[in-house]
Amino acid sequence: MAFLDWVLHPTELWAAFWYVMRHAPPDEKTVKLQVSGDMKRCYDFLEMTSRSFAAVIQELNPKLRDGICLFYLILRGLDTIEDDMTIPGAKKRDLLESFHKIIYQDGWSFKESGPDEKDALLLVEFEVVISEFKRLPDEFQEIIADITKRMGSGMAKYTRSRVESMEDYNEYCHFVAGLVGHGLSRLFSESGLEDKSVGENLELANSMGLFLQKTNITRDINEDVIDGRCFWPKAIWSKYAGSEETLISKSNRENGMKALNEMCANALSHIPDVIEYLSSIREPSVFRFCAIPQTMAIATIALCYNNSRVLDDNVKIRKGEALKLIAASTDLDNIKRIFYRYLETIEDKNSPDCWTFEEVRKIVDKAKKDIATTLKGGPPVDFTKEYLAIILFFVTLFTFIYQYNASGF
Structure with a gap:
């Protein structure tokens, strides 16, 4: 399966090579x-x-x-x-x-x-x-x-305490991740590498942490419930299940998917703040440090949205995909292109029969519009690059095989 992943995504193989x-x-x-x-x-x-x-x-x-x-x-x-x-x-x-x-x-x-x-x-x-x-x-x-x-x-x-209300959920995520954003932002400013405003606008810093934490909490539901805990707010999951165990049960799959998509929608609401925060970072190494986890998060949410596997297992983006994101996270325009691409992925998965169809459609449409209007050169269209790379890979492979056979070995 790993070999097939590399074959189907040759640009990720190239990214892995350069990472090594x-x-x-x-x-x-x-x-x-x-x-x-x-x-x-x-x-x-x-x-x-x-x-x-x-x-x-x-x-x-x-x-x-x-x-x-x-x-x-x-x-x-x-x-x-x-x-x-x-x-x-x-x-x-x-x-x-x-x-x-x-x-x-x-x-x-x-x-x-x-x-x-x-x-x-x-x-x-x-x-x-x-x-x-x-x-x-x-x-x-x-x-x-x-x-x-x-x-x-x-x-x-x-x-x-348990995470009961949406207020609890935001507070818990603030304690375990939003505060990390606060601390990092203050350190950036204190070092003199970033403007003082970075360490003062802590609402944006909090959103950076919340987007990461909510993504992880959404993805980890199966593992957490098996371990006897649940960080999904009861305000969401109780609408679809009588217990956390029932939430991930195959017999309750339709309702479990509704809860999953609602969790994804909640995480996606932080995207405007993430883009605004990253636009304030000037020092290149600090920018990459901040940007790379955020690209992993948007890729993970795109993978989780409307994906029943999340309720059965701990899903993760491909290693090659992660390395490709690391290589691409060099400036704000690239980050906007990455977010735009994954927003399109979510848009494609957001069918009208999804419980959160309208909510997610509004979030995605607004985020895409905001990105497109500020992105140099307009909205990105780069999915064809992967397919061209696949064609190039197979042309090279068949050429090698032909020459190998023709040589008489």
Whole structure:
């Protein structure tokens, strides 16, 4: 199946080739970054916990690179505690609410993670993160500690509460992702690489985080319900099912699809803010850092919309598709073209029998119109490139076979 994917999407194979050529192995990266000791170990943890974020973080301007690496690892540690269902509730809340103090405690580590917690080693060796965090400029430390405090408090709240209303849903997503957007935006401005307005317009920064988080929550419904939790707001799923388990049941598939499409529509509503935020970013490495996750999100929502597989499994975009998005996320015009293309994909999938047909049609039409009116050269039309690449691939293949046979070997 993987080979067939490459054959049917040869431009993704080309993108994968260039990605491999551009990105050195992890050990070579850290040597190139000229880091050693605890900071080198921090970059090792960055590679272990997020291969996708690791690449873009290590390509950031040196004024931001270490600070955002440590910001990511601190929040990953916090998130690892929140996700660990083996930690008793009271103890988990205490850890979450005090984590902003823990990051100043020399030598602190946590060895009580559950056996299935994939990022447990980060908490076991967390003293290296603390050591390097305390070396950051005071202004960076204050921003990171503030976001950690607010996020930990919000996470602790939702260990007791369920996501019931749409207000709960937006608040939860703000705590776990919108605040990340706040912190990053403030760090961008504090570094001097971006205008002060980037760190002040936190509503747009919040939307950046919400679009990513809502995409992940929408996609992960099957995995989450199996693990005994659900972050889809009850205000949505209760209209279509009596329980979370019934929501993903094959016997309730038509109603489950209605709930899925409503979740997708809610995520899509953040697109105007995402485009506006990205239009305010000037430094190239910061732009790529911000833009790449957003392109992954729009591709994922396009994959999830009206797709029954989401209720049965954890669907993901193809690796080649992801690498192609990484390669293309270089400037605002390219990002607009990517969004426009996936909006067209959603439009094609949005049949009149979809429960959310009118809502999604309005969101997609407006977003496409806004993009088309500001895009240099007008709306993109590049689907033919993939088909031309497929034709070229097969012409080359058959030419090779013909010459091979003609040579008499």
